[in-house]
Amino acid sequence: MSQTAQASSVAVPRRTMRQWLKRPSTIAFLMTLPLILLIGLLVLYPAGYAIHLATLNKGMTRFVGFGNFEFLFGRETFWMVVKQSCIFAITAVVFKAIIGFVVAHFVHNIPSKGQRKWRGMLLVPWVIPPAMSTLAWLWLFDPSYSAFNWVLAQFGADPVPWTGDAYWARFSVILVNIWIGSPFFMIMYLAALKSVPDQLYEAALIDGANWWQRIWYITLPMMRNIIAITALFSLIVTFANFDIVRILTAGGPLDLTHVFATWSFLVGIESGDIPLGASVSLFMMPFLAIAAVIILRDVVKRGSQA
Amino acid sequence: MAEVSLHKVVKRYEGVEAVRGIDLTIGDKEFVVLVGPSGCGKSTTLRMIAGLEEITDGAIQIDGTVVNDVPPKDRDIAMVFQNYALYPHMTVSENMSFGLRLKRFPKDEIRRRVDEAARILNIEDLLERKPRQLSGGQRQRVAMGRAIVRNPKVFLFDEPLSNLDAKLRVQMRTEIKRVHQQVPVTTVYVTHDQVEAMTLADRVVVMNDGVIEQVGAPNELYHSPRTRFVAGFIGSPSMNFLRCKLDREGEDLMVRLADGVALTLPAESRERYREHVGRELVLGLRPEHLTETRPPRNGEVVAPFPAVPDVVEPMGMDTLVYFRVGREEVCARMDPSANPRVGEPITLAANLARMHLLDPGSGLVLGTRPTG
Ligand SMILES: Nc1ncnc2c1ncn2[C@@H]1O[C@H](COP(=O)(O)OP(=O)(O)OP(=O)(O)O)[C@@H](O)[C@H]1O
Numbered sequence: 001m002s003q004t005a006q007a008s009s010v011a012v013p014r015r016t017m018r019q020w021l022k023r024p025s026t027i028a029f030l031m032t033l034p035l036i037l038l039i040g041l042l043v044l045y046p047a048g049y050a051i052h053l054a055t056l057n058k059g060m061t062r063f064v065g066f067g068n069f070e071f072l073f074g075r076e077t078f079w080m081v082v083k084q085s086c087i088f089a090i091t092a093v094v095f096k097a098i099i100g101f102v103v104a105h106f107v108h109n110i111p112s113k114g115q116r117k118w119r120g121m122l123l124v125p126w127v128i129p130p131a132m133s134t135l136a137w138l139w140l141f142d143p144s145y146s147a148f149n150w151v152l153a154q155f156g157a158d159p160v161p162w163t164g165d166a167y168w169a170r171f172s173v174i175l176v177n178i179w180i181g182s183p184f185f186m187i188m189y190l191a192a193l194k195s196v197p198d199q200l201y202e203a204a205l206i207d208g209a210n211w212w213q214r215i216w217y218i219t220l221p222m223m224r225n226i227i228a229i230t231a232l233f234s235l236i237v238t239f240a241n242f243d244i245v246r247i248l249t250a251g252g253p254l255d256l257t258h259v260f261a262t263w264s265f266l267v268g269i270e271s272g273d274i275p276l277g278a279s280v281s282l283f284m285m286p287f288l289a290i291a292a293v294i295i296l297r298d299v300v301k302r303g304s305q306a
Numbered sequence: 307m308a309e310v311s312l313h314k315v316v317k318r319y320e321g322v323e324a325v326r327g328i329d330l331t332i333g334d335k336e337f338v339v340l341v342g343p344s345g346c347g348k349s350t351t352l353r354m355i356a357g358l359e360e361i362t363d364g365a366i367q368i369d370g371t372v373v374n375d376v377p378p379k380d381r382d383i384a385m386v387f388q389n390y391a392l393y394p395h396m397t398v399s400e401n402m403s404f405g406l407r408l409k410r411f412p413k414d415e416i417r418r419r420v421d422e423a424a425r426i427l428n429i430e431d432l433l434e435r436k437p438r439q440l441s442g443g444q445r446q447r448v449a450m451g452r453a454i455v456r457n458p459k460v461f462l463f464d465e466p467l468s469n470l471d472a473k474l475r476v477q478m479r480t481e482i483k484r485v486h487q488q489v490p491v492t493t494v495y496v497t498h499d500q501v502e503a504m505t506l507a508d509r510v511v512v513m514n515d516g517v518i519e520q521v522g523a524p525n526e527l528y529h530s531p532r533t534r535f536v537a538g539f540i541g542s543p544s545m546n547f548l549r550c551k552l553d554r555e556g557e558d559l560m561v562r563l564a565d566g567v568a569l570t571l572p573a574e575s576r577e578r579y580r581e582h583v584g585r586e587l588v589l590g591l592r593p594e595h596l597t598e599t600r601p602p603r604n605g606e607v608v609a610p611f612p613a614v615p616d617v618v619e620p621m622g623m624d625t626l627v628y629f630r631v632g633r634e635e636v637c638a639r640m641d642p643s644a645n646p647r648v649g650e651p652i653t654l655a656a657n658l659a660r661m662h663l664l665d666p667g668s669g670l671v672l673g674t675r676p677t678g
């Protein structure tokens with residue numbers, strides 16, 4: 001390399017291969033190439049393979065094009081899963097965002113001495129493996145022996161079929177998802193809050209803003225990028241959620257709590273129609289991709305002008 | 307009418323007393339500068355006036371009302387921060403109008419005030435820009451604009467120029483003075499730069515270690531400082547302090563310096579210092595009163611002062627000469643034409659009409675009234 005570099009630095013300017021190799025952007029590309037290949041291998045290959053699978057028939061012997069999708073679109077259960085996935089993901093993300101924001105505010109206002117402790121404790125739901133914490137919730141939700149129903153009984157209320165009734169089951173899976181996911185929002189928002197200079201709040205205080213106006217006119221605009229990115233990220237992850245639903249309700253009752261991942265697992269692995277399962281899990285991809293492009297473009301635009 | 311007065315104001319943080327009992331009255335439309343070294347409690351005092359910091363003890367009045375428990379927004383003040391604190395996501399005009407919009411002023415009134423302030427500050431072309439598209443000086447103007455449009459009773463400035471480069475600082479200093487002349491509002495201005503203090507202020511408040519050392523017009527502080535701290539703080543290069551002994555020789559009083567140089571005091575100062583004869587004192591003499599020998603101007607009484615320059619610093623307008631008297635370093639300010647050279651003995655002229663004698667223990671300047 002060094003020889004070529006020396007050679008071309010004295011040579012008459014000429015668009016040569018050597019010069020091209022010498023350009024910083026080329027070097028940067030070459031240096032990141034191993035990582036690009038690795039990512040390609042680990043991400044693109046499975047994704048490509050999933051797309052390939054989705055175009056085969058049940059026996060994986062014949063190419064059927066969009067046949068699997070046509071079949072899915074004709075099934076009521078599929079549209080129910082679409083609906084439930086959207087309700088699940090959107091409700092959960094909205095509440096995670098709100099709770100994360102409120103809690104982040106509280107933690108932000110705790111004097112810095114006690115803050116570490118609180119931050120650590122509040123992160124616990126996010127840190128323990130979801131499968132395990134969901135199991136704990138499963139016990140809490142148990143219709144006859146659980147803590148929740150016991151407490152309700154103490155107040156003379158009827159026991160609630162937490163995972164048995166369709167509406168309560170939807171409520172429960174969303175609740176657990178919020179419980180697990182809020183700390184992530186909390187920590188992201190806390191970092192964002194800390195990056196807002198105190199003097200902006202003091203200036204706003206002097207300008208006559210009350211606390212709500214300070215949040216609306218200072219905090220939120222200053223945090224917009226973080227809010228957008230966190231929500232997008234969480235939306236994608238929540239749409240793809242598997243473990244909570246699988247453990248808590250396994251999609252029941254009557255498939256009413258299925259989301260894409262669990263239903264695709266049911267169809268593809270448990271019922272043995274892998275191409276159909278792949279089609280289910282691929283369905284959301286274009287929508288999420290579009291959402292991601294829109295949100296990220298907005299972030300980049302604002303980032304360059306803010 | 308907006309008078310600001312502080313009565314025995316104290317600010318205690320756990321452990322430290324940042325402000326230790328301040329009494330000060332700032333008149334209507336007066337421009338008062340708080341000046342002092344880092345950590346002396348200037349910002350704390352200003353922030354207590356603004357209401358951003360609680361008052362531990364004492365009282366602050368604005369316009370005759372005690373405002374100790376009045377929140378900042380109801381004090382009718384505007385503040386310009388050191389790092390401007392402009393809202394980064396708002397345009398210049400949105401930044402300036404924010405306070406008015408919160409108070410639900412009519413649109414055309416807001417428009418009128420913003421345009422007026424922009425005209426005064428020469429930022430009419432910048433109204434649609436975001437703060438990050440502005441230079442430091444422009445941001446400074448916008449921050450002032452934000453204060454002006456509110457039309458407050460009191461302007462508060464906390465080191466507004468310290469983030470600017472030296473040239474811009476001088477320019478903005480003039481600008482602030484001009485704005486105050488156009489929009490005369492009671493102003494409290496904090497800085498640690500004594501030149502800024504002297505040039506801007508109607509009255510300067512020198513603070514040190516949480517207390518006020520002296521309050522006075524710039525010239526008063528320069529000519530009759532009451533304490534060693536003020537004497538050393540005001541003026542640049544700062545006043546020379548030399549250990550000396552006050553002796554009598556017949557009718558004359560004279561100060562004897564460490565290396566034996568004796569300077570005879572002018573007749574007018576005899577009365578002032580007579581009671582201190584025989585004491586060890588400190589002589590305070592500004593560099594500009596220790597010059598090359600020249601025909602005395604009217605009223606000047608000069609005493610010859612021998613020196614051997616250690617360091618010579620040409621400044622253009624004059625040349626600073628450093629030399630030693632005993633173990634103390636002394637600075638003299640000479641005309642460049644005198645052309646002093648390192649190591650070559652010269653005779654300087656000490657203008658003793660402008661000297662001060664200080665008590666080495668208390669640091670008080672003798673012959674002036676004590677601070678109060
Ligand atoms: N929040 C705080 N907690 C504890 N001590 C503080 C706090 N704010 C200021 N102090 C102390 O109070 C004293 C005065 O601080 P202040 O900010 O008023 O100084 P200043 O005169 O403005 O100095 P500078 O020129 O550096 O801005 C300092 O000793 C500082 O350490």
Ligand SMILES: [Mg+2]
Pocket residue numbers: 348349350465
């Ligand atoms: Mg300060």
